[in-house]
Amino acid sequence: MRILHIGKYYAPQRGGIERHLQDLAEWFARNGHSVGALVHQSHGVWRTTRETINGVAVRRAGCLATMLYAPISPSLPWLLHKALGELRPELLHLHLPNPSCFAALLSPRARALPWVVHWHADVSPDMPDWRVRAAYRLYRPFEQAVLARAAAIVVTSRAYLDASEALIRWKKKAVVVGLGIDEQSQTGCDPPAWPNPASLRLLAVGRLSHYKGHAVLFEALARLDDASLLVIGEGEEKSRLQEQAERLGIGDRVSFAGEVDDAGLLAAYASADALVLPSLDRSEAFGIVLIEAMRAGLPVIASDIPGSGVGHVVVDGVTGLLVTPGAADELVAAINQIDDPANRARLGSAGRQRWQDQFTLQQSAQSIERIYRDLTA
Incomplete structure (x- = not known):
């Protein structure tokens, strides 16, 4: 299969969502699939880059700034258009929360494909930053439009699915799939220094x-x-x-x-x-x-x-x-x-x-x- 992921970031940038996106993409690449990932550069890196990492074609859109945890990349819709033409994916895998995934709503090529939405987390209404709570009012209609368009929604646990207000209308197409990680061998590297190793x-x-x-x-x-x-x-x-x-x-x-x-x-x-x-x-x-x-x-x-x-x-x-x-x-x-x-x-x-x-x-x-x-x- 030919698969295109849309996420926020990719290695070497770290985080639970980024780690799972990378692990998943590389597993499929190792197992004979054609895999691409469209993500963002880190904050302040304006140039767009393309590279192949362990068999995954990674395209990074230049990031002008980060606003309320969301990278601002005006070039991403154009890069999505190019990636759809060059990689010819059979489906899109969208990792939310991520406003950049909304670019797929505007693309006729993207809308012609089945979408898998990977629901990593809600945008919490309890966040202490009032700006995030206010911005979610603008974000939510687009979020719901993506969920309406999705052919399948992957949620990481039954408890999260049952408690999610954002997903309440879409439970019939939700599938619970827990996260997973591979075995790792020790490298002999020294750990960061402990403040008091004897304790x-x-x-x-x-x-x-x-x-x-x-x-x-x-x-x-x-x-x-x-x-x-x-x-x-x-x-x-x-x-x-x-x-x-x-x-x-x-x-x-x-x-x-x-x-x-x-x-x-x-x-x-x-x-x-x-x-x-x-x-x-x-x-x-x-x-x-x-x-x-x-x-x-x-x-x-x-x-x-x-x-x-x-x-x-x-x-x-x-x-x-x-x-x-x-x-x-x-x-x-x-x-x-x-x-x-x-x-x-x-x-x-x-x-x-x-x-x-x-x-x-x-x-x-x-x-x-x-x-x-x-x-x-």
């Missing part, structure tokens, strides 16, 4: 945004005497989090590593005692870092967010521990449970088995392949 080593991975709940994790850490935290990721909350760490007196027990490459991330998982994902709301739709940690045999502590897939990924008390979003006292109690090496080993072993049983890339990609074949038969 309980906690790891947090993800964009430094409000909804990730790092501030709550810092409050919990301040109530613990023998735990340190390695934070991997960048984002708009970084300076506030650094100030909070100093204010709470835990600056010497928190290390901000910024973005790290794949080898460094694998090394961080291998050297940690537990991963903590204290997210606050349904902006955390699935938590791909959870299955990355489970693959590494690492126990996880995560927020039990109503209407999110996190509670499906983590089986409370079996593969990890679930806590109420925003509850620092519950985080403290969960971290104290993880402090027991035997408990960590039990949870980590069960988590790795659950990854193998439920969340491999092969399982996820084969489910997507069945959808593709149904639509192009």
Whole structure:
């Protein structure tokens, strides 16, 4: 088959959506399909580029700016027109949320194809930034137009589908397909430096945004005497989090590593005692870092967010521990449970088995392949 993905970004830019898009595209390329990806450059890179990465034809539209998490690329509709002519895809795979996918609505060539919409997350009405809430009023009609046009909608968990107001009209064409990742071998790379290697080593991975709940994790850490935290990721909350760490007196027990490459991330998982994902709301739709940690045999502590897939990924008390979003006292109690090496080993072993049983890339990609074949038969 010939498949064209439309997404926000592609490697080396990082993020859960970007990682899954890349993994999925490369799996199909390895299995004999012709795959292209139309994405954006990083902020401020104006030029348009074309390259082939592991068999995937990647076209990047120049990005003039980023507004409310959305890249601004005036050239993307023209690049979509060219990609449709050159790659001649049999279907489009649109990764939302992403306003650039709306360009397909204006293209007769695109509208002649079946569309698979990959619904990674809702635009949350609870976001603290009022500008995002206001902009969603303009975004929603186009979002709904794309969903109406879609032949199939892929959602990452049943819980997320059932709780999504945006998808309520389209449940009949929704298909639940969990995310998946491949096995990775260790590279011998040294992990980022831990602030105190002799203490309980906690790891947090993800964009430094409000909804990730790092501030709550810092409050919990301040109530613990023998735990340190390695934070991997960048984002708009970084300076506030650094100030909070100093204010709470835990600056010497928190290390901000910024973005790290794949080898460094694998090394961080291998050297940690537990991963903590204290997210606050349904902006955390699935938590791909959870299955990355489970693959590494690492126990996880995560927020039990109503209407999110996190509670499906983590089986409370079996593969990890679930806590109420925003509850620092519950985080403290969960971290104290993880402090027991035997408990960590039990949870980590069960988590790795659950990854193998439920969340491999092969399982996820084969489910997507069945959808593709149904639509192009």
